[in-house]
Structure formats: structure tokens, C-alpha cells
Amino acid sequence: MFFRSSKINEFRLWGLLFTLAGMGLMILGTSGIVFWGQAGKIFAGIFMVIGMIAMLISVGVYFWAGMMSTSATMLTCPECSRQTKMLGKTDRCMYCKTILTLDPGQATQHPADTTQT
Structure with a gap:
């Protein structure tokens, strides 16, 4: 971009x-x-x-x-908690410019695994 x-x-x-x-x-x-x-x-x-x-x-x-x-896909930005639109696999928040993705393979931070074995 x-x-x-x-x-x-x-x-x-x-x-x-x-x-x-x-x-x-x-x-x-x-x-x-x-x-x-x-x-x-x-x-x-x-x-x-x-x-x-x-x-x-x-x-x-x-x-x-x-x-x-x-x-466009509507989602809530994890940084500013506002609804933003996303095109493609990665995009930026319209308000705070945070990089967003829906593809887990391209995410930089993965959510912690909460299942205990």
C-alpha cells in the first residue's frame, strides 16, 4: 500500500x-x-x-x-475497537492504521492456546 x-x-x-x-x-x-x-x-x-x-x-x-x-468484510479493529472494512486477505484499519488479517497464516500474533491436555 x-x-x-x-x-x-x-x-x-x-x-x-x-x-x-x-x-x-x-x-x-x-x-x-x-x-x-x-x-x-x-x-x-x-x-x-x-x-x-x-x-x-x-x-x-x-x-x-x-x-x-x-x-467488504466488516470487522472490529482490535486496537481502537471501531468497526472497519477490510478488502482482501490483509488491510489496514481505516482509523488507527493497524494491519488486519483474517488469514491465520499471515497473522503476527496468534491467540494463546487455551485447551489444556
């Missing part, structure tokens, strides 16, 4: 970055009209199209994150 946060939050972050990049490109393209007049219209058109594509990608990323969020 890139920023060491939960996978769902990372997908939402990428959606936000695409939204901001698309809006920035559209504003940059509009500035071409202000500075170059008639010749800037082509510049503005190109950057408007590229910005719109980035905005559509962000809509797709947000939709994908929402669909994954609906099928």
Missing part, C-alpha cells in the same frame, strides 16, 4: 486526485483564452477534453471504490 492507509481510502484518494487534476487542466486550458485570445481557443479545447477525461476517470474510480465498499 502506497500511503499506508486502508485500501478503500486509497482508492478514494486516487479518485480525488483525478478530480483535482481534471479541474486544474480545465482551468489551465481556460487561461489560454485569456492570454492568447483567438489562438488560445484550440489550447483551451484540448485541455478541456483532457480535463473531462480525467474527471470521467475519477467518476469510475469512485464508483469502483463504492462497489468494493459494499462487498
Whole structure:
């Protein structure tokens, strides 16, 4: 994971970055009209199209994150005792960033064996 946060939050972050990049490109393209007049219209058109594509990608990323969020496993974090969502075999808590897993083979601490022989 890139920023060491939960996978769902990372997908939402990428959606936000695409939204901001698309809006920035559209504003940059509009500035071409202000500075170059008639010749800037082509510049503005190109950057408007590229910005719109980035905005559509962000809509797709947000939709994908929402669909994954609906099928995510809900569990209670052992550190902060809040309910969090988990994707895949390992993920991080959305609140305290604790590494979580449901796979006993990947767990770092195993529960103590309480059976006595």
C-alpha cells in the first residue's frame, strides 16, 4: 500500500486526485483564452477534453471504490475497537492504521492456546 492507509481510502484518494487534476487542466486550458485570445481557443479545447477525461476517470474510480465498499468484510479493529472494512486477505484499519488479517497464516500474533491436555 502506497500511503499506508486502508485500501478503500486509497482508492478514494486516487479518485480525488483525478478530480483535482481534471479541474486544474480545465482551468489551465481556460487561461489560454485569456492570454492568447483567438489562438488560445484550440489550447483551451484540448485541455478541456483532457480535463473531462480525467474527471470521467475519477467518476469510475469512485464508483469502483463504492462497489468494493459494499462487498467488504466488516470487522472490529482490535486496537481502537471501531468497526472497519477490510478488502482482501490483509488491510489496514481505516482509523488507527493497524494491519488486519483474517488469514491465520499471515497473522503476527496468534491467540494463546487455551485447551489444556
